[in-house]
Amino acid sequence: MTALSSLSRGLAAPRGFVDASFHPPPGAIRLLAGIPAPEALPAEAIAEASAELWRDHDAAAAAVQYSPAQGFTGLREWIARREDVDPRRIVVTNGGMHGLTLAVLTVVERGATVAVDDPVFPGFLWALDVATTRILPVPVLADGFDVQHLAGRLAAGARIAAAYTVPDFHNPAQASLSAEKRHGLVELAERHGFYVIVDNPYRELRFAGQELGVAAFNESDRVIHVNTFTKTLGPGWRVGWLVLPEHLVEPVIRLRGRLDVHTSSVTQAIVERLVTRDDHWYDGVVRSATRLYRERAGVLVDALHEQLPGAFEIRAPEGGLFLWPRLTDDSIDPGALFRRAAANGVVYQQGEFFAADPEQLSSARHLRFAYSDRTPDELNEAVRRLAAAFPGGSR
Amino acid sequence: MTALSSLSRGLAAPRGFVDASFHPPPGAIRLLAGIPAPEALPAEAIAEASAELWRDHDAAAAAVQYSPAQGFTGLREWIARREDVDPRRIVVTNGGMHGLTLAVLTVVERGATVAVDDPVFPGFLWALDVATTRILPVPVLADGFDVQHLAGRLAAGARIAAAYTVPDFHNPAQASLSAEKRHGLVELAERHGFYVIVDNPYRELRFAGQELGVAAFNESDRVIHVNTFTKTLGPGWRVGWLVLPEHLVEPVIRLRGRLDVHTSSVTQAIVERLVTRDDHWYDGVVRSATRLYRERAGVLVDALHEQLPGAFEIRAPEGGLFLWPRLTDDSIDPGALFRRAAANGVVYQQGEFFAADPEQLSSARHLRFAYSDRTPDELNEAVRRLAAAFPGGSR
Numbered sequence: 001m002t003a004l005s006s007l008s009r010g011l012a013a014p015r016g017f018v019d020a021s022f023h024p025p026p027g028a029i030r031l032l033a034g035i036p037a038p039e040a041l042p043a044e045a046i047a048e049a050s051a052e053l054w055r056d057h058d059a060a061a062a063a064v065q066y067s068p069a070q071g072f073t074g075l076r077e078w079i080a081r082r083e084d085v086d087p088r089r090i091v092v093t094n095g096g097m098h099g100l101t102l103a104v105l106t107v108v109e110r111g112a113t114v115a116v117d118d119p120v121f122p123g124f125l126w127a128l129d130v131a132t133t134r135i136l137p138v139p140v141l142a143d144g145f146d147v148q149h150l151a152g153r154l155a156a157g158a159r160i161a162a163a164y165t166v167p168d169f170h171n172p173a174q175a176s177l178s179a180e181k182r183h184g185l186v187e188l189a190e191r192h193g194f195y196v197i198v199d200n201p202y203r204e205l206r207f208a209g210q211e212l213g214v215a216a217f218n219e220s221d222r223v224i225h226v227n228t229f230t231k232t233l234g235p236g237w238r239v240g241w242l243v244l245p246e247h248l249v250e251p252v253i254r255l256r257g258r259l260d261v262h263t264s265s266v267t268q269a270i271v272e273r274l275v276t277r278d279d280h281w282y283d284g285v286v287r288s289a290t291r292l293y294r295e296r297a298g299v300l301v302d303a304l305h306e307q308l309p310g311a312f313e314i315r316a317p318e319g320g321l322f323l324w325p326r327l328t329d330d331s332i333d334p335g336a337l338f339r340r341a342a343a344n345g346v347v348y349q350q351g352e353f354f355a356a357d358p359e360q361l362s363s364a365r366h367l368r369f370a371y372s373d374r375t376p377d378e379l380n381e382a383v384r385r386l387a388a389a390f391p392g393g394s395r
Numbered sequence: 396m397t398a399l400s401s402l403s404r405g406l407a408a409p410r411g412f413v414d415a416s417f418h419p420p421p422g423a424i425r426l427l428a429g430i431p432a433p434e435a436l437p438a439e440a441i442a443e444a445s446a447e448l449w450r451d452h453d454a455a456a457a458a459v460q461y462s463p464a465q466g467f468t469g470l471r472e473w474i475a476r477r478e479d480v481d482p483r484r485i486v487v488t489n490g491g492m493h494g495l496t497l498a499v500l501t502v503v504e505r506g507a508t509v510a511v512d513d514p515v516f517p518g519f520l521w522a523l524d525v526a527t528t529r530i531l532p533v534p535v536l537a538d539g540f541d542v543q544h545l546a547g548r549l550a551a552g553a554r555i556a557a558a559y560t561v562p563d564f565h566n567p568a569q570a571s572l573s574a575e576k577r578h579g580l581v582e583l584a585e586r587h588g589f590y591v592i593v594d595n596p597y598r599e600l601r602f603a604g605q606e607l608g609v610a611a612f613n614e615s616d617r618v619i620h621v622n623t624f625t626k627t628l629g630p631g632w633r634v635g636w637l638v639l640p641e642h643l644v645e646p647v648i649r650l651r652g653r654l655d656v657h658t659s660s661v662t663q664a665i666v667e668r669l670v671t672r673d674d675h676w677y678d679g680v681v682r683s684a685t686r687l688y689r690e691r692a693g694v695l696v697d698a699l700h701e702q703l704p705g706a707f708e709i710r711a712p713e714g715g716l717f718l719w720p721r722l723t724d725d726s727i728d729p730g731a732l733f734r735r736a737a738a739n740g741v742v743y744q745q746g747e748f749f750a751a752d753p754e755q756l757s758s759a760r761h762l763r764f765a766y767s768d769r770t771p772d773e774l775n776e777a778v779r780r781l782a783a784a785f786p787g788g789s790r
Contacts, residue, residue, distance in 0.1 A: 006504060008650055105403065107399060236457075264633040
């Protein structure tokens, strides 16, 4: 008589990320999640745009009523200009995860296999669970998703419905997919007839190196390109978007209309007002945020080099919200290190939580530090506490 | 190489409601959808609550960040008091349709059979499509869902995963489920081990007759009770809630966290501020709205009696947003009537769109008028245009 659907019975307990049952000691410095710095979010402009909305009688009346499933026209047009695509190809979502879910439900058959980044953003596996738990882990190298590896697996007979990757400032592995491999991945998808689910929430947050472009993604009819305002205007809005191939627009709109009708008209109206207030406003928000994240990334990297010289192999981030250093001393037990660090008052994500292939032990040698919402003082203190947790460190 | 999932391939074109390809003539009076009257939505209070939020530094900072998948605590507590349940059993949703989708995905096995109202709110069938298209239509009588009919089908061997009904001011059939049958339905579910998905968006909008209560639903561990602020604060918020049996709370939170993380913190923060501003504010909003809807229902019923005497069997609504009159003259072709009415400048929903059992022709003898967002003058004019579309009416 227990009549839960097999879907809800079968949903694996979320893997990835510090266990929900783990409670960091009070006062612990949390380097846990890719949360935008509160001071990087445009509080004043939000208050103004919101006040303007409610003062504008017609716009206010529209904001509390139903609106089209595809999203607000002005917002889609603004997004389409930035993505350099036709606005018809944009569907507004309730943020990045919702975009991933829509992508999965649209192109992943129940029980199908999906190639995923290894290490992988665990949230994608949670979304994927709605359709399948069968994955084909593909290593993420210094220049991103290993397209050659996937090509080899496909040549050897593997069949996949989709491939999932974060191409810019990978979570957790920092890597960005090279321009060449962007084209290679898309060509592979076109040749084999699978879809690429491109998850791009950090794309705007570049503070070093060269932009790699997204035209390869947006020009292919085998790519669902997922993005969100979460990292720039805040996760609380739950407003994101999909860039879809023409032939997927109708199926996705139909599906999302059935799931939840449309994204809040209120949040769309405010976000639309924000981004369209002038041509440079959004770029300004992104610029201040990246300035802040560059500083924080720098402080963290410097502190690790200074206080724990040689303890990690570190690549300086070129953008995004994460540092993914590798422990150089193979005799260190990362679990024990984490417990000592937590006892000392600093918590982060253990690399093992991001392993797509549990047999693959390389992720477990990494730590993921999220630096975006911590001040330079906190970051320095966090590394001090971490250093004290290392064998021989003073506790 | 077409690799759409069978879900997205299989989604039936939405049935129910005026065809999307149908374009009413310009100037037509639309009696199409259960849309709250703009003047019934508390514009001033919304502007104030929103301004307060963005002025409150801590609350504003929280509103643009992530928040718990289950929903804002203060909002859940307020809802729980009105539902007379423990706040742990409340999960905030992105509105009623999202609540229905979560309910379906949680308790309806793929391909399972679900008993549904006949006539039925077509939106539920769209949500249901995500899991199954197998339905067992159950007639909606003057006192609601025919529990005896379902009991008979179950006794004869039918097996269902869930039963779906709108218990208060049924869409489209106006009926409210009697107090006795509320208990009867719940007992049947408990005995046979299925879930009842109770869809209750109109519950607050009673303007005549006696409240029937929801304790029978909220006290059973076989009921998912779905509600929303759509009809009282506006559809644009996309904020609703589920009252869940204890054992479904965790599965639903897990599932919804995977689908889209959480409902917008911004909309929850504003709605929470609105409803908790004082103990009687929300009741006042509901009272003004129902006063308006009572007047409009009355105008519509009176106009039909006056201008089309005897043409319909009409029950005066006791609440909600719809009138479901039945054509008394069996020689009238409802499709032809609709086309003439549309040509005359009035559109409504044809009864046939709500038939859960396409063999059952009784729904097709009905018209569904949505009166909530039309003024008395518009309603009178609408009936004048309708009258002119009747055989013998002057065109």
